[in-house]
Amino acid sequence: MNKRPLINIHTHIFNSKCAPPTFLKTQNLKVTRRFPETMMSVLETGFVRRSLKWISKTFVNSRAEQKMQYRMIAFLDIGLAETQEKILDQELEAARQFDNNARTVVLTLNMDYIDDCLPPMPYSTQIEDIMRMKRQRPDEVFPFLSIDPRHLSGTDGLNWVKPKFETGEIKDNVIYPYFSGLKLYPALGYFPFDKRMDEIFAYAEKYQIPVMTHCTRVGSLYIGPSIESLIPYNIASLLSAGLVQSVAVTTAIVEIQKRIADYYAHEGWIKNSKKGDNDKACDLFSHPQNYVLLMEKYPKLKLCLAHMGGDTEMKIIDDDADGSYARNIDKPMWFERIKSMMIQYPNMYTDISYTLSALGHADILFKLLDLFKTADIQGQPLVNRVLFGTDFYMTQKEDKEYDLISLAREKLAPYWEQLTITNNYNYLGVWAGQELPDSKPTIA
Amino acid sequence: MQLPANVILDVIISLALIFALLSVLVSLINETWTHYFNYRGKFLKRAIGELINDKQNLNYAELLFNHDIINRLIKTNTKLLYGLVNFKRTNLPGHITANQFADAFIDIMLQQAQRNTPINVSTNADGTIQLSQPTTATPQNLAALFQASLETMNGSKMKDMLSSFHLKSLGGSPTSTDATHADYYDKLKKLIGDWFDEYMSQSSGDYKVKQRPRLAAIGLIVAIGLNVDSIHLAKKIFNEPELRASLVNNAMLYSDVLAHQSDSVRYSISGQLAAVKDYHEKVDSLIRVEIKRKSAKDSTNVDSLMKVIKKGLQNDSTKLAKAIRLMIDQLDIADSLKNSYSIALQTEIIRLPIGYNQDEAPLSWFGSGCNGDCKHGHHRHNDNEEHGACEKDSSSMKQNCCVHNEAEKKDDQKKSLDEPHSQEERDQARIMQYYANRNAGEGNAVWMYFLGIIISSLSLSLGAPFWFEALMKLVNLRRGAVKPKS
Numbered sequence: 001m002n003k004r005p006l007i008n009i010h011t012h013i014f015n016s017k018c019a020p021p022t023f024l025k026t027q028n029l030k031v032t033r034r035f036p037e038t039m040m041s042v043l044e045t046g047f048v049r050r051s052l053k054w055i056s057k058t059f060v061n062s063r064a065e066q067k068m069q070y071r072m073i074a075f076l077d078i079g080l081a082e083t084q085e086k087i088l089d090q091e092l093e094a095a096r097q098f099d100n101n102a103r104t105v106v107l108t109l110n111m112d113y114i115d116d117c118l119p120p121m122p123y124s125t126q127i128e129d130i131m132r133m134k135r136q137r138p139d140e141v142f143p144f145l146s147i148d149p150r151h152l153s154g155t156d157g158l159n160w161v162k163p164k165f166e167t168g169e170i171k172d173n174v175i176y177p178y179f180s181g182l183k184l185y186p187a188l189g190y191f192p193f194d195k196r197m198d199e200i201f202a203y204a205e206k207y208q209i210p211v212m213t214h215c216t217r218v219g220s221l222y223i224g225p226s227i228e229s230l231i232p233y234n235i236a237s238l239l240s241a242g243l244v245q246s247v248a249v250t251t252a253i254v255e256i257q258k259r260i261a262d263y264y265a266h267e268g269w270i271k272n273s274k275k276g277d278n279d280k281a282c283d284l285f286s287h288p289q290n291y292v293l294l295m296e297k298y299p300k301l302k303l304c305l306a307h308m309g310g311d312t313e314m315k316i317i318d319d320d321a322d323g324s325y326a327r328n329i330d331k332p333m334w335f336e337r338i339k340s341m342m343i344q345y346p347n348m349y350t351d352i353s354y355t356l357s358a359l360g361h362a363d364i365l366f367k368l369l370d371l372f373k374t375a376d377i378q379g380q381p382l383v384n385r386v387l388f389g390t391d392f393y394m395t396q397k398e399d400k401e402y403d404l405i406s407l408a409r410e411k412l413a414p415y416w417e418q419l420t421i422t423n424n425y426n427y428l429g430v431w432a433g434q435e436l437p438d439s440k441p442t443i444a
Numbered sequence: 445m446q447l448p449a450n451v452i453l454d455v456i457i458s459l460a461l462i463f464a465l466l467s468v469l470v471s472l473i474n475e476t477w478t479h480y481f482n483y484r485g486k487f488l489k490r491a492i493g494e495l496i497n498d499k500q501n502l503n504y505a506e507l508l509f510n511h512d513i514i515n516r517l518i519k520t521n522t523k524l525l526y527g528l529v530n531f532k533r534t535n536l537p538g539h540i541t542a543n544q545f546a547d548a549f550i551d552i553m554l555q556q557a558q559r560n561t562p563i564n565v566s567t568n569a570d571g572t573i574q575l576s577q578p579t580t581a582t583p584q585n586l587a588a589l590f591q592a593s594l595e596t597m598n599g600s601k602m603k604d605m606l607s608s609f610h611l612k613s614l615g616g617s618p619t620s621t622d623a624t625h626a627d628y629y630d631k632l633k634k635l636i637g638d639w640f641d642e643y644m645s646q647s648s649g650d651y652k653v654k655q656r657p658r659l660a661a662i663g664l665i666v667a668i669g670l671n672v673d674s675i676h677l678a679k680k681i682f683n684e685p686e687l688r689a690s691l692v693n694n695a696m697l698y699s700d701v702l703a704h705q706s707d708s709v710r711y712s713i714s715g716q717l718a719a720v721k722d723y724h725e726k727v728d729s730l731i732r733v734e735i736k737r738k739s740a741k742d743s744t745n746v747d748s749l750m751k752v753i754k755k756g757l758q759n760d761s762t763k764l765a766k767a768i769r770l771m772i773d774q775l776d777i778a779d780s781l782k783n784s785y786s787i788a789l790q791t792e793i794i795r796l797p798i799g800y801n802q803d804e805a806p807l808s809w810f811g812s813g814c815n816g817d818c819k820h821g822h823h824r825h826n827d828n829e830e831h832g833a834c835e836k837d838s839s840s841m842k843q844n845c846c847v848h849n850e851a852e853k854k855d856d857q858k859k860s861l862d863e864p865h866s867q868e869e870r871d872q873a874r875i876m877q878y879y880a881n882r883n884a885g886e887g888n889a890v891w892m893y894f895l896g897i898i899i900s901s902l903s904l905s906l907g908a909p910f911w912f913e914a915l916m917k918l919v920n921l922r923r924g925a926v927k928p929k930s
Contacts, residue, residue: 017506082518082534083510125503129510132555168563175575177563207565208573434575 005101010353010389025276075396094401153196184213186285189222195240216310223276304349309334311358353389357398388419458691464911485536500600542637557592663904673896699919
């Protein structure tokens, strides 16, 4: 096989139709939380967005603020695209300025359960559309299947997942399964160690199916009205029976329980809210320590904790409001936790998606390079398990895709090929496509 | 006062003509609005969603619109003002044929089965994972593929209905093979196409109902924008025989043009615009003949005279033409611009009593309508009189244009009523009194004005087809009732 092309391991192409009409509640603004549907229908109008851009251009003096507003409108423009494929094309267009044959991993998101109402395009339809794209461009797009214990649990979940990996398309004698990995987004309202997903994780571990999970305090979140029912005081009911009793597991359980109790103790942090004001509560779902329970049970599971905890969890000076509220009850910072877990678990990965937008900051770059050089318990540098992704189109709020990739290439020049090709394909394994042997094996 | 039947009919015909012309404008604005905001496309997508979205299975409408056959109908650019303004936006198709629908929908259904091309996943002895292609055959014929697709679906009404289509296409026997049913695809396509067509014909009724509030709103904007007070119009047409005659003649001419068009053309916007254009050409030729007869000696002079007239109408124009032109400038239907302009021109030629004038209601309620010489409260008595009349001398001003104060006005009225006059003079006095009251906003004039505007807006919201149909019927009725002059 020739040298493989650059692959962006972390992008999204779902459009506004894949999200419920109340999706804007995820934005921590009074107006969007109170009138999410009205705001959505207003912003859906291109004329309104163009007018906002003009207002920003005419009346906002600060260049930085103007740029931020422009970026926000650009983000909305992409998210409100008519089809997912149009978003995919934009991503590939940017990536192909660096490699003519660039490929992309597309992380689907099941948003059927984030509120009380269904999206116009429910998850089943979202992935049907993705599968159509995979049929048409099997060597360009590599989708990840989003799983959620509230969707299907146990064997039902597994029976739903299996055909997605065991069917696919063949092109140029290369076999491409429809899906190349699994996507977790716990902040949408579940714990990653939920026993209802055990069968799926066992399957993923057995066949080395990569798992990608969102791991920052910010992002999309559960915006429904019953957050309290999703966060039990005692997590024992969520844990699977076969969990190994080790020091790491016991410590993790105790600390997770304590954290939940602390959050409940703070007034308003975990409280049912019709406005979807669950920002702080959803930290509990995304917390990196939750994955200790997963890795202890499935040590060979290829798990990537995306975003390295987020740039606000990497800062040397903790001046950011995103996580500072929890600093007293949640130490150390998420980046440090991920780093120590990567040292401990040789199948754990991380990626630089979204965080790459902060590579211009010296302290972030310093911490990242330090992580690259750190050795794991087997003596291998952690850089071997750092993946390149951008988190398109979420990053439109920060900068253009082309500029972000340029920034990463410039700052991480010595590691560029390793991050974008070697590590990414190691993580994907055969699920990025495998050449067929000359003779076709017969099915038993 | 006795109201002769043919006068009332003429008034109604005249009003129908005015509403017909202005309804074209309403329809034009509505079409542009609908086109710009893509209401038709959005409605169609929603209607198709209601038809094929299946909660137990998939949201097939989204998949349908992403299918190549339909996706290619989606336009991504909107051009306004001859392409000077170009917006990047998605315009969903406003119409999908039953053939396109059936082809795309059957494709989507078949893909549900085709995607089951299996992959064998195994673990090698060294622990590596191996993907391979098993030799199991996938169904090859169309009927079998469709059957396989149905089997992938969860139980639902949609599945039952599609199963029924499948069975009917097979001729009722589920065990039939494709070999004996070469026309399976055609039958299935026809069944699905008919199902789509029936639903869409129902939906188009819903669409019309949904449009009514928008048409009423646009009707109101046009009625206010052009100052179309139906009550005043009716009175004015009734009181001015010359105007009435001119309008009726135009209406008959117009009706003749419409009578030669087929229904489909007559009820389409483009057909109506073409009729307006055709009508305009007829009027144009009539004016030519008239000019020739009266003064011009050769065709060159006729042409130059026509140019002068048209130029005069364009530049001088009264706010009406300006207002219509301004509105039309905002419209996106570039091809109709010229034709729409002819509506403006036409309204000028037949002197429709609409538009704003500072000496008339409602502008006259807010300030001095005459020039600076007339500093007192003033009221135009007759719309046809020029401002110059006010300036000539104070006596004519008092008589024809302005009433200096309430006392004087009452004196004048008393005098004119007390004095013995003929019936004709008394009618004239009553008309003058009506104009005076209306322009002064006295009595119930304000309420009547707003009532007139509301009646106009509701009338305009009935749409151009309604008024064209009414116009033709009324003209036929008149032709049957009135003995033509020899």
